[in-house]
Amino acid sequence: MDKEHLSLEDELKTFIVEALELEDIQPSDIDTDAPLFEGGLGLDSIDALELGMALKKKYKLSLGSDKEENKQYFYSIKTLADFIREHQA
Secondary structure (H helix, E strand, O other), rough: HHHOOOOHHHHHHHHHHHHHOOOOOOOOOOOOOOOOEOOOOEOOOOHHHHHHHHHHHHHHOOOOHHHHHHHHHOOOOHHHHHHHHHHHO
């Protein structure tokens, strides 16, 4: 499937693998509903910072300073995709 026909969720999976240079993970290994942190994909706080900066740049997002709110957005690929759609509408 070419990149123009990827869903936002699939695009985000590829983006995360590339942005964070996850060598042992393929985009297809990432479950759309699984947590990105704490047990799911197992990303850490450094990954969160890198991912946040990369997403801001790519999708022109502005993340607030509310850590709990940001945790909700970054919970899974699905919640992240919903957040991006909401801010691009």
